[in-house]
Amino acid sequence: MAAAEKQPVTVDWAGPLNGALSGLLTWADRRFPLMSLWREHLAEYYAPKNFNFWYYFGSLAMFVLVLQIVTGIFLTMHYKPDAAQAFASVEYIMREVPYGWLIRYLHSTGASFFFIVVYLHMFRGLMYGSYREPRELVWIFGMVIYLCLMAEAFFGYLLPWGQMSYWGAQVIVNLFDAVPVIGPDLALWIRGDYVVSDATLNRFFAFHVVAIPLALLGLVAAHIMALHEVGSNNPDGVEIKRRKDPQTGRPLDGIPFHPYYTVKDTLGVVVFLIVFSVIAFFMPEFGGYFLEYNNFIPADPLKTPPHIAPVWYFTPYYSILRACTEDFMIFLALGVAAYVVLIWRTARDGRVKFAAAAVGAVLIFFMKGPDALVVDPKVWGVALMGVATLIYFLLPWLDRSPVKSMRYKGALTRTALALFVIVFFVLGYLGTLSVTEGRTLIAQICTFAYFAFFLLMPWYSRMEKTRPEPDRVTWGAH
Numbered sequence: 001m002a003a004a005e006k007q008p009v010t011v012d013w014a015g016p017l018n019g020a021l022s023g024l025l026t027w028a029d030r031r032f033p034l035m036s037l038w039r040e041h042l043a044e045y046y047a048p049k050n051f052n053f054w055y056y057f058g059s060l061a062m063f064v065l066v067l068q069i070v071t072g073i074f075l076t077m078h079y080k081p082d083a084a085q086a087f088a089s090v091e092y093i094m095r096e097v098p099y100g101w102l103i104r105y106l107h108s109t110g111a112s113f114f115f116i117v118v119y120l121h122m123f124r125g126l127m128y129g130s131y132r133e134p135r136e137l138v139w140i141f142g143m144v145i146y147l148c149l150m151a152e153a154f155f156g157y158l159l160p161w162g163q164m165s166y167w168g169a170q171v172i173v174n175l176f177d178a179v180p181v182i183g184p185d186l187a188l189w190i191r192g193d194y195v196v197s198d199a200t201l202n203r204f205f206a207f208h209v210v211a212i213p214l215a216l217l218g219l220v221a222a223h224i225m226a227l228h229e230v231g232s233n234n235p236d237g238v239e240i241k242r243r244k245d246p247q248t249g250r251p252l253d254g255i256p257f258h259p260y261y262t263v264k265d266t267l268g269v270v271v272f273l274i275v276f277s278v279i280a281f282f283m284p285e286f287g288g289y290f291l292e293y294n295n296f297i298p299a300d301p302l303k304t305p306p307h308i309a310p311v312w313y314f315t316p317y318y319s320i321l322r323a324c325t326e327d328f329m330i331f332l333a334l335g336v337a338a339y340v341v342l343i344w345r346t347a348r349d350g351r352v353k354f355a356a357a358a359v360g361a362v363l364i365f366f367m368k369g370p371d372a373l374v375v376d377p378k379v380w381g382v383a384l385m386g387v388a389t390l391i392y393f394l395l396p397w398l399d400r401s402p403v404k405s406m407r408y409k410g411a412l413t414r415t416a417l418a419l420f421v422i423v424f425f426v427l428g429y430l431g432t433l434s435v436t437e438g439r440t441l442i443a444q445i446c447t448f449a450y451f452a453f454f455l456l457m458p459w460y461s462r463m464e465k466t467r468p469e470p471d472r473v474t475w476g477a478h
Contacts, residue, residue, distance in 0.1 A: 018037035041228055047261055048234035050473040054124035056268035057117050063115045063269055065220065069213060071107040079159070081205035082111030086161035087298045105284040112290045113276055114443030115313035118146060122392075126417060129404030130233040130470055136396040138230065141223040143392050144263060148216050150314070150389070156207035157311060158201060162295030166310045169194050175321070178379045195301070196418075236473050243472065253473040289432070307434045315431025316424050317385045320450065323443040324381030332380070333367040335448060336360050339455060346459065384447065391454050398454055400462040403469050410464030420453040 029035045039045075080089040092238050093100035122142070125131055131139035158169040173196065177187040190201035211214050233239050240251040255261075285291040289312045294305050310318050322331075340360035366375045401409055406417065423446045430443050 041224070042258040042262070043256055045228055045257045046238050046240070046251045047232045047257050048236075048238070048473055049253055049255045050234050050236065050475060051232075051233055051261065051264070052119070054127065054235075055403065056265065056272075057121040057124060059265040060117045060268060061114070061121055062220065062429055063272070064110055064117055065216065068110045068114060071103050071110065072209065072213075074103045075107055076209055081159070083201050083459050084160065084203060086159065090160050092157055093328050101354055102280075106293055107282045109276065109280040109284055109286075111156065111315065112286070113279075113312075114149065115153070118149060119313075122146070123421070126395075127406045128233055128235055129237055129399065129401075129406075130397045132233075132237075132344040132399060132404045133396070134230045135227070135233060138223060138226045139396060140393060141219055141226055144217045145216065145223060146392075147389065148212055152208060152212040152216065153313065155212065158204045159208065160295055161299045163199065163297045163299055163303075164294040164308070166196060166299035166301065167305055167463040168310055169200070169455065172310065173200075175382050175385075178376070178382045180375070180379065183303060216421055233404070234473055235405060235407060237408070237469055238471070238473050240473065252337075262418060291395075309432050312428060312432060315429070316427040316450075317388050318431040319427040319443045321381040321385040321387050322431075323440060323447045324377045324384060325440065325444075326377055328444050329367050329380065331444070331448075333364045336363050336367070342459075362399070384451075388450065391451070395457075398461075399455040400458050401464075401466060403466045403470070408467040408469055409461075410466055412460045412464040416453055416457075416460060419449060423449045423453075 025034065075093065077098065078089060078093050080086060090104070093104055095101075097103075125139065125142070154169075154172065156164050173187055173190050176190060177183045178185060189193065190200075190203075191197070192203045231239070236241070238253065240253040243252045244250060245252055279290075281284060285293070292311075309315065337360060340356050343356040347353050347356070366373060367380070368374065401413065405410055406414060427443060427446050427450065430439050430446075433439060
């Protein structure tokens, strides 16, 4: 009897749980790759062991996306996408629906926090070279997500049907009218009418609630799959897959994402929720930056607000748009000419030289050529605003530094990134203010600095002195 008691008891583990639930998981796994997905993307996905504070924001972006979808579902239960009833339905949600005020403020605050988290996530990519080989496709998916997020915010901005929503949408849609050839038809298609009206509201509601969220979910899935295929970057820029344990084949500098980083990210979510809750409960308007005060007034097509400005996360690009004046075109043409000369003097391939010269000549011709052929500064402003968002896609090929991480780059790149961040904040702040001559001049200087960060990167990233990257991830302070 004693000998029988000493025999070990074995448990047949078929998954995270045993018993009946384990059998159910086994049944499901034979019909759907449930456990293989769990292992591939969580339990056996090895991430670098030196993740720091900046690696919270990817998971926080996913958390806010879920929050926005859930709160959005509850809002659509009571919202009426009708020009005559939209504003009243929002007021009804705020005043009559149980906890409707909370759902609305969670959604509106979540929109701003979504951009805060995404901007910090992008900044981490800029710091540690997360766009570099072999993660170019991860970066591209991320930038498409960013563009979809901007579209989602733009379409949702009109739905409260307040004064700033109405006139902000009117101004932004009119920008598309400036696009040569297709502009008027494009603006008409976006509005669904010749003015912002009930048709526009219904169209924007469909995009905001159905089309863009579906695209976002698919892009997020593609972003994560591409990331897990090549592996996560880290603050040192070391590829952990290059050094593996010969016995197990596991990266020596990696640890399983679950449970280590799921626990770490849970802590990040808790801290995030504390800050988020303080804003949502005590200052949901955030001084007019998250919810403009004019948006608490019903839309009036016959009364224009004294100052129309987009929400804060669009204002850097809005400042670039407003910086394009008649006088600015002279300096813009000189800047194009100087950039062509720089390429001509440094490029080795003759085809690159002649292509740069041809493109530069065409741009200068339409900027300051014959009056009959000169393109209006407003059109150039729209073009620069578009290029300002799309130029991020080129980062994997603009950065020529021999190292990925800012830890090992030189003073030139560090200074350039610091100036870029300052310029981005200045442009964002100027975009919330009314236009004056002095503010326009500052915005024009900052516009040049914004594009210089990207367009000069192939030179300053290659010419500076860098420190060699370590063979293994490091733990020391940097």
